[in-house]
Amino acid sequence: MKYYLVAGEASGDLHGANLMKALKEKDPKAEFRFYGGDKMLAEGGELVKHYAEMAFMGFIEVVMNLRAISKNLAACKHDIDSWQPDVLVLIDFPGFNLRIAEFAKSKDILVCYYISPKVWAWNQKRVLKIKRIVDHLFCILPFEVDFYKGWGMEVDYVGNPLLDAIAEFKPDSAFRKTHNLTGKKIIALLPGSRRQEINRLLPDMVAVAEKWPDYEFVIAGAPSFNTDYYDRYLKDTQLRLVFDATYDLLTNAHAAIVASGTATLETALFDIPQVVVYKGAPVSIAIARMLVKIKFISLVNLIMDKLVVKELIQQDCNPQHINSELALIVEGGPGRLQILADYKNLHKKMGTPGASERTAALIIKYASKK
Numbered sequence: 001m002k003y004y005l006v007a008g009e010a011s012g013d014l015h016g017a018n019l020m021k022a023l024k025e026k027d028p029k030a031e032f033r034f035y036g037g038d039k040m041l042a043e044g045g046e047l048v049k050h051y052a053e054m055a056f057m058g059f060i061e062v063v064m065n066l067r068a069i070s071k072n073l074a075a076c077k078h079d080i081d082s083w084q085p086d087v088l089v090l091i092d093f094p095g096f097n098l099r100i101a102e103f104a105k106s107k108d109i110l111v112c113y114y115i116s117p118k119v120w121a122w123n124q125k126r127v128l129k130i131k132r133i134v135d136h137l138f139c140i141l142p143f144e145v146d147f148y149k150g151w152g153m154e155v156d157y158v159g160n161p162l163l164d165a166i167a168e169f170k171p172d173s174a175f176r177k178t179h180n181l182t183g184k185k186i187i188a189l190l191p192g193s194r195r196q197e198i199n200r201l202l203p204d205m206v207a208v209a210e211k212w213p214d215y216e217f218v219i220a221g222a223p224s225f226n227t228d229y230y231d232r233y234l235k236d237t238q239l240r241l242v243f244d245a246t247y248d249l250l251t252n253a254h255a256a257i258v259a260s261g262t263a264t265l266e267t268a269l270f271d272i273p274q275v276v277v278y279k280g281a282p283v284s285i286a287i288a289r290m291l292v293k294i295k296f297i298s299l300v301n302l303i304m305d306k307l308v309v310k311e312l313i314q315q316d317c318n319p320q321h322i323n324s325e326l327a328l329i330v331e332g333g334p335g336r337l338q339i340l341a342d343y344k345n346l347h348k349k350m351g352t353p354g355a356s357e358r359t360a361a362l363i364i365k366y367a368s369k370k
Contacts, residue, residue, distance in 0.1 A: 001027055001367060004085035005034040006076065006100055008054045008093035010193035010223060011262035012115070013037030015161040015356075016091050018168075019114060020045070022360035033083050035076060038223055048079055052224035054096065069096070077103045084109075087367045090134075091115055098129065105133045110370050112363050114138045116155070120147045127151040136366050138359050141303060142349055156362055159355040162262070166247070166269055167353040175248040179240055184216040185254040187326070188272065189239075190246070192259035193222040200279040202233045205257050207319035208326065209239055215254070215330075220246040220263075255330050257322060264309065265299040268346055273329035273339045276300075276309050279317045303349055308342040 003023060007016040017039035023030050024043070032045025035054070041047045054072055073096065080088065080103070088104045090097040094117030101111045113134045119126045120143075127148065130137065137155040139145060148155045172178065187209070191202040202219070209217035221230060221243040230241050242249055246263075250256070250270040258264050260278040267274045276298040295301075300308050310325045312318075328335035 001029065001087065001364070002031045002033070002083065002085040003087050003089055003363075004080055004083060005032065005036060005040065005089045005091060006093065006097055007034070007036040007040065007091040008051050008096055010037065010051065012091040012093055013039045013051055014165055015115060016040045016089075017043050018161055018164050018356040019089065019091075019359055022356040023363065025357075026360050026364055033079070033085065049075070050224070054093075072096070073099055076100055080104060080109070081107060086110065086370075087112055087363060089114055089363065092117070094118070098126075098133070101133045102129075105135075110367055111135045112138065112366065114359055115140050115161075116144050116148075120144065124151075127153060136362065138362065140355060141299075142351075143303070143305075156359075158358040158362070159351050159353070160265075161355040161359075162266055162269060163350060163353040164356045166266070169247045171251045172245070172248045175245065175252055179218070179242050179245070181218065181240060181252075182216055184214065186249070186252050187212065187215050187217045187330075188249050188253040188256040188258075188267070189217055189219045190256060190258040190263045190267065191219065192261060192263070193224065195225075196280075197259050198222065198225070198230075201259055201277055201317070202230075204277070204279075204317060204319050204322060206233055206237060206239060208257065208322045209237065211319075211323055212326075216240065218242060218249055218253075220249050255326065255336075257326065260297045260311070260313075262299065265303075268300045268309070268343055269350070271340060271343050273336050274309050275322055275325045275329070276311045277317045277322060278311070278313050280314070300346065304342060304346055306342075308339060308346070 005016050007013050013036045016036050020032055020043040034040055034045060035049045037051045087110045090101055090113045092115040104111050111134050116137055116139045131153050138158045139155050140160045145155060145157045189205045191198045191205055218240045221241050250267060250272055253272050256267050256272050256274040258267050258274045258276055260276050264276050278297055297311055298309055312321050
């Protein structure tokens, strides 16, 4: 069977790669063509466009890059039409993927959407469009099933693919030696995978690191950038930078400062107390505050429906506030102990690994019936 996948971010690349692996196990004749990244490419098939050329963050950034987005959409539609896949698998990235879904539906291609668009956060009426253009929706967050049911839409809950990635991860016992790390406790810095995130968040993280000489601060580098890109922020500092080793970093970390996104949930699943940070363009934030209908921005807090990890947003995201919140979770005080206790309940809510296998089995089942 021919599978066309579209992932537009680093997390989508990870989940897409695990899904491709599961599809190959169940369908030995599987052929892949995709928009994605290096992890998906490692599973075989043909990479059409790397997500690094596609990820734009925030309302204003999207508007400023409309021409590039429009060209990417047109190219993707043309490529799908030329290749004629049996199944289109869209992975998160809703601004782009919902347009691709509409096109594919008009061409009578089976549309499967893996990792629901976050329509529960804002503009919930988009569910009506999803019902019309998506054949099968696979959700990875427990509360999404009831949300869609409230709109009269049946979805498949498959569990969370992060559990798959973490279950398959094998820690590198030589991690500290490989990266010339000391015996100090490590504070992991995860400033995101997109240029705008890193530009806005990493300087504040570096400023905080200077206040903690007894700890070692280590940055998880995004796969779409190289050392030269980060060097502009790290001059005259002792901070370390590691690539392709985020899970090893979290395995060895004592605490973390994390950009809002998938990484907050990954950090929690490794039982690392964290401070969540987010900073966007002022106009984008103003628009978001008018439209977004959720209490929290981090997946950890959303899943638990309570404030488990501190969120520092926009003007609150500054070195002083980050430093104060980090101090509450670094040693064995009540703040750190409460987060670790809440993480235990998070593990229970998340369930067991197997999302990739369950999703692959359902995709093949639905495609065979078409």
